[in-house]
Amino acid sequence: MSEPFWKLERFGDHLERWIEQEQPPPELRQLVVDWTFALFDNPYAAGLRRDRDQPNFYWGGIPGTVHGEHQVVTCGFWIYEETRTVICYGYATLSLPL
Numbered sequence: 001m002s003e004p005f006w007k008l009e010r011f012g013d014h015l016e017r018w019i020e021q022e023q024p025p026p027e028l029r030q031l032v033v034d035w036t037f038a039l040f041d042n043p044y045a046a047g048l049r050r051d052r053d054q055p056n057f058y059w060g061g062i063p064g065t066v067h068g069e070h071q072v073v074t075c076g077f078w079i080y081e082e083t084r085t086v087i088c089y090g091y092a093t094l095s096l097p098l
Contacts, residue, residue, distance in 0.1 A: 004040035010088040011036055011077075018091035024073070028065060032073055032091065035062050043079050043086045056080060059089070061098055070096040 015036060019029060039046060048060035059076035066072045076089035 005084060006040055006043060007083070007085045008036075008039055008088070009085060011039075011086075014088045014090045018073075018093075022093050024093070028067055028073065031064050032062060032075075035064075036075075039077075039086055043077065046075075048075070048077075054078075057089070061094075061096075066096065072096055072098070074098070 015033070018024075018032075024032070035046070043058070046058065047063040048058040051057040051059055056078045057076065058079065059074065061072035061074050071093050073091060074094050075091050078087045078089070079085075080087070
């Protein structure tokens with residue numbers, strides 16, 4: 001098996017913290033975990049938007065995670081092309097609209 005093109009940093013700790021704090025249902029947790037693993041292939045295809053004020057920072061609602069009374073799971077991360085690194089800022093469940 002070949003190595004992924006992108007290296008992910010701090011995702012595991014932030015994901016565990018989100019799960020401990022939010023205690024999401026198993027199907028929502030699995031959606032977020034699957035989305036996170038897809039970042040190894042292409043973080044630009046994650047469905048998040050680039051922040052105009054912070055170079056390389058992407059943030060937004062994770063596609064497919066709208067649940068409850070207008071809530072969505074969000075994530076933020078920085079993309080560093082020169083080192084092929086994606087660094088997690090964190091996960092949170094927020095109310096819509098964002």
